[in-house]
Amino acid sequence: MILDILFPNRCIHCNQIIDGNLLVCNLCFEHIKFTHFSYLENNYIKEKCKLLFPVENAFALMQFEKENLSRKIVHELKYKSREKVGKIIADWTSERLDFKNEKPDVLVSVPLHPKKLKERGYNQLHLFTETLSEFYNIPFSHDLIKRNHYSKAQALKDKQHRLETENTFSITQPISGKHILLIDDVFTTGNTLSTIAWEVLKAGNNKISVLVMAIDV
Incomplete structure (x- = not known):
């Protein structure tokens, strides 16, 4: 008080x-510049994903433009130690995202390297994912994917470096025949999601969809 x-x-x-x-x-x-995308229809992020890997559906909540409010919101979550912002963004998402008859089997958040997790104190996607899991009654996994290499934040890299596959990921447990919803904060080049998606696809007869808080347009 x-x-x-x-x-x-x-x-x-x-x-x-x-x-x-x-x-x-x-x-x-x-x-706030919400995208108003439909998860089940073709939209900007789905078209971007399709250039990189097979994707079922895709949804981005906000537009991530230079100096706009959406960028400030995501930065509050990632760099200002405001983990609870993840729940707020999840609440906005649940008001706008309708899976209808294409509900995924499991929500999988992009992992941080253990060193980065220790530095930040939390994964900015965990509370977001857990809140959506409860709302939609879909199980989640924070440890299906392992990040094998430590690197500086995507926001601090120049465009060329972001295009390079510097971070590699691995699957930590057998998974097959599942529809995986990959969750990340910002879609820029799509490099991170693409790397993970191919690992999941190689692991078995899986399908991939994508959910991000914002897309860099």
Whole structure:
């Protein structure tokens, strides 16, 4: 209570004092660029994925443009130690994502290398994934995929480096005949998701769909 008075929660965009469970005020919420993609129809992220690997469906919640509010939201989650932002973004996602008759079998989040996980203190995708798992009643796995190499954040790499496959992943357990929904924060080149997707596809008769918080357009 005292901390709430001394350090009230503020909108990350306009700095107005807001409820402790919110991230932005009602006025600034209107500035978030949601994609309005349909998970079951062709859309921008699905077309991008199809150039890299076989994909069933794909959905991106927000547009990740330079200096826009969506970018600030994701950066709050990843770099400002605000893990709970993942739940807020998941709530926005559940209001806009309808699997209908294409519900995946398991939600799989992109892993951090153990060193990066120790540095950050949390995986920014875990609470997001767990919240969606509960809402849709779909099991999740945070350890199906293992990241084998440590590297600096994608945001700190130049475009050429992001195009290179510097991070390799491996499957930690047998999996076959499953529809996997791969979950990541931002789709830029698609390199990370593509690398993981091919590992999952090689592991057995699996299908891949994709969900990201934002897509860099």
